[in-house]
Amino acid sequence: QSALTQPPSASGSPGESVTISCTGTSSDVGGYDYVSWYQQHPGKAPKVMIYEVSKRPSGVPDRFSGSKSGNTASLTVSGLQAEDEADYYCSSYAGSNNPLYVFGTGTKVTVL
Amino acid sequence: EVHLVESGGGLIQPGGSLRLSCAASGFTVSTNYMSWVRQAPGKGLEWVSVVYSGGNTYYADSVKGRFTISRDNSKNTLFLQMNSLRAEDTAVYYCARDGGGLELDVWGQGTTVTVSS
Numbered sequence: 278q279s280a281l282t283q284p285p286s287a288s289g290s291p292g293e294s295v296t297i298s299c300t301g302t303s304s305d306v307g308g309y310d311y312v313s314w315y316q317q318h319p320g321k322a323p324k325v326m327i328y329e330v331s332k333r334p335s336g337v338p339d340r341f342s343g344s345k346s347g348n349t350a351s352l353t354v355s356g357l358q359a360e361d362e363a364d365y366y367c368s369s370y371a372g373s374n375n376p377l378y379v380f381g382t383g384t385k386v387t388v389l
Numbered sequence: 390e391v392h393l394v395e396s397g398g399g400l401i402q403p404g405g406s407l408r409l410s411c412a413a414s415g416f417t418v419s420t421n422y423m424s425w426v427r428q429a430p431g432k433g434l435e436w437v438s439v440v441y442s443g444g445n446t447y448y449a450d451s452v453k454g455r456f457t458i459s460r461d462n463s464k465n466t467l468f469l470q471m472n473s474l475r476a477e478d479t480a481v482y483y484c485a486r487d488g489g490g491l492e493l494d495v496w497g498q499g500t501t502v503t504v505s506s
Binding site for chain 1 (some may be wrong): 447456488491492497
């Protein structure tokens, strides 16, 4: 089971929107609605921002939204703020014969 | 408030063993899916192992046969026994709880394992 593919970097100015893609296959992202997104600041533990493709945990700003089309999931951060600068990882379930959580390669979001 | 605190990391020689602990508070370890996830220096996240609420355990191929996940219900604590350690096992190890939708909703602060001679 290979890691899901994310762009290494993305950027935007404060107030703008940035969208991060997460590409897998029909055996993971495309096959299940168990895609989640994590934000990780340097030296800190990851924090879940989106789960089950588009659900937001309590306390996560509604500036964060998730979607999926085919084998590609996306995370959009609207109204970028300085504190959104971080690494973002997607994750997907890939079936019972694979690792429980398959993570993406990670995207560094820079707020210009 | 739910909380996870890892301990047990350190510097260990190749071939050695180490046991990581993850103490939980605010929820019951035995009624949740609990995982270990690691992150090598400058690299991404890698799922290592899970113990389901029913007790079944699963491992990433990279650690199968060398690592063992377990829990002590009386202490509400998760463990990871790591044997035959290799340089490529060097990483920050996080314990995490599954929130029910196959997302990891509670994470510890991490403990660092360095395998080097």
